[in-house]
Amino acid sequence: MAHIAYYGDMRTLSGKTEDNIEAANLSELLSIIGKTYGKKAQKAAKSSLIVADNEKVLSIRKVSLKSDSEVGFFPMCCGG
Numbered sequence: 001m002a003h004i005a006y007y008g009d010m011r012t013l014s015g016k017t018e019d020n021i022e023a024a025n026l027s028e029l030l031s032i033i034g035k036t037y038g039k040k041a042q043k044a045a046k047s048s049l050i051v052a053d054n055e056k057v058l059s060i061r062k063v064s065l066k067s068d069s070e071v072g073f074f075p076m077c078c079g080g
Contacts, residue, residue: 001021001022002021002023002068002071003019003068004019004020004071005070005071008075009075010041010045010048010075013038014033014041026052026061026063026064026071030042030046033045048074049075049077050071050073052065052072053071
């Protein structure tokens with residue numbers, strides 16, 4: 001199972017700071033998040049800065065997950 005860390009809105013919407021979810025890839029993980037925590041959480045997850053195994057995710061479809069993968073959902077930062 002992949003270890004998932006939630007920050008910002010994802011922490012609020014899931015009600016958790018961490019989770020362990022069995023998913024073959026990031027697309028499947030996002031689908032499970034939607035089914036478990038609702039469409040709003042799935043939308044927040046997709047718009048987050050996603051880090052998988054210490055690498056920034058540039059394409060959700062290209063990320064495979066292993067049983068020891070670590071995924072973090074971070075809020076997007078902006079400023080001026």
